[in-house]
Structure formats: structure tokens, C-alpha cells
Amino acid sequence: ACRHTHTHTHTHTPSLPSPSLCLACFSLLLVTAGTAPGACPPGAGREPLQVHARSYNHLEGDVRLRRLYSANKFFLCIDKTGKVDGTRRKNYADSLMEIRSVSVGVVAIKSVSTGLYLAMSKKGTLFGSVKYNPSCKFKERIEENGYNTYASLRWKHSGRQMFVSLNGRGKPRRGHKARRRHPSTHFLPMLPS
Template identity: 65%
Template sequence: MWKWMLTSGVSPLPHFACFLLFSLACSASASCRGEPEDALTLDATNCSSSLERHTRSYNHLQGDVRWRRLYSATKYFLKIDRAGKVNGTRKKNCLNSIMEIRSVNVGVVAIKAVNTGFYLAMNKKGKLYGTEEYNNNCKFKERIEENGYNTYASLKWKHKGRQMFISLNGKGSPRRGHKTRRKHLSAHFLPMMVP
């Protein structure tokens, strides 16, 4: 290419300037994507909402394991008891509400109650239950919503083409997946740090 430019009388400087601008643009966009060092050192209060969302969701894209309590917008902590029953509790220190959230694929997680050892699962009818055996019913798509809450939709099952979500109603009982929608507050959860 350079040989062609020199023999045809075209100056290489404009092309070199374009290459330089392209390189600078690429390096700027890389810093916006949040390389591992950047994602860990950025102050979220100084970030735009899109960068903050990406920074918040960076870890689960890398296959990490987090211990969290899933606090629903209906003011209940999700728990799985020793019998494998799923429901909500208002007790802040309930051991059965500590969940291990493990990434199994990009944007897909498995949720396991640390104290009881049960995985959270959803069957074809949209019923939530606990199981000791990890299987495809235990995979949920994790998404950070615009309000800062997370939603968890069954990866395997849908109802008439619609996603089915983990959801706790106003009494702390799980709602059937076919009755849930992404916009419902009962399907919104805050993953709270375990002290």
C-alpha cells in the first residue's frame, strides 16, 4: 500500500492521520468498555449510567461466585428451607436466605442456598422449587434493570413465548412464572452483600 502511494504520488500523511485517529478512537472505546483494571478502580458515582451498568454487570460475565441475599422489591428476602421449599422472609439474618450466585455462562447464573444446599429451580409450569441436583431448570438469565434491580428469568422455560421470572408476591410467596412479567416489581431483586 505504501509503495502504491509513493509511486502514484499520493501523500501518505492523510492516511497515516486517519490511522492515528482510528487508533485513538479504539483505545478510548476500550477504556469505556471497562477493562478488568478499570472496572475495579472506577468510582461509580463519577460514571455515566451506562458505564455504571456495565461495571456492575462485569463480574457475572466472567464466571465469578457471589454470596448475596436477594431482596425483592416486595420487601422479602428469597429463601430455600431445608425441605426445598422456596418463599420469602422478612428476617434480615435468616441463614436460608444466603444465596451463592454462580455464573454458568455469559449472563446466565445458578442460584444455590448456602445453608441448605438446594439449587433454585423453575419447572415447565413456572413453579419455583429447591433441588439438590443441578440441572437445566436451575439456569436463570440475570439482567440488571433500569431501576437498578435485577431480574432472573428461566433459561429453559417460557410460557406462550414469554419469559418466566423468579418473583415473590406481597405476602412473600413465589408467583407462578406464567403470571410474571419483567416490569412487575415482584420480579425485581437487589443482590445484597452478605456481611
């Protein structure tokens, strides 16, 4: 039995961090040891904080300037014609993105230089859209390896999510051909240097 007797104290159950917790602090909490709820922690009087977060708890309207760097070593970019591509050039103007939180875990991605929004068509094709619309909403999720995936909020293919993806040559893959665990769908939001 695991019973602790304390005088003038009460047990405090840790709560999840508030949505306004800064990204840096929040990312430190992602890797935590998990114990079953209510179980006695081994040799300690306190249970570790449990956080099973798979999306950023950004406040609506939060804006980040980032370059989306793929696990395939390309920066996602949108040119002025609306073509979505990957580039190896580190400070390429068309790769600087404004990532705006539109609801919890859902973002809109806009090229700062061209003003075009990243969008996905019903067929899973990526393109730059002049106007912000439901095709420009993506579910942002932190994967186990620390990279992010971006899945279309509006469109699915045979019930499966369609992901933003760049292949090994830096070309966009159709959303239905990409899978969550595939490196082509994994991006690191990097601070502009």
C-alpha cells in the same frame, strides 16, 4: 462540521470494559450519557463512554454470596424441604445464596445453608433442587431501576420469559404470571452483613 486538528495524536475510540472489570467499577459505568455514534459531542473534544449493559459480564465460575432482596421487601429463601419463600428476617440462614456465573449473563442460585439450587419447573413453579440441572439456570439482567431480574433460561410460557417472583405476601408467583417490569420480579443482590 466538527473537525479537530491535532499534531502527533490520534483519535481513540473507547472500547467496552473487559469482563473481568470489578462489579463496583462496572456498576458506575451503567448510567452514561448517550450520544449517537460518530456525532460531535456538545462542546467537548471527547465522546463519553457508551455502555448499554443489561447483564453482568461475569467470568464463568465467578461466585458471589448475596441475599436476594425483593422490591416487595422480602428475602428469597429455600428451606431444607425445597420450599421457596420470602422472609422479612434480615439474617435468616436459608436466605443466604451462592450466585454462581455459569456463562455470561446466566447464573445458578444455591442456598448456602440447605445446599439446594433455585429451580423453575415447566409450569413456572419455583422449588429447591438437590441436583444442578438446566432448570436451575437463570438469565440475570440489570433493569433500569438498578434491580435485577432472573428469568428461566430453560422454560418459557407461550414464548414469554418466566421470572423468579415473590408477591406482596412473600409467596412465590408462578413464572408466567410475572412480568419483567413488575416489582415482584425485582431483586437487589445484597452483601451479607
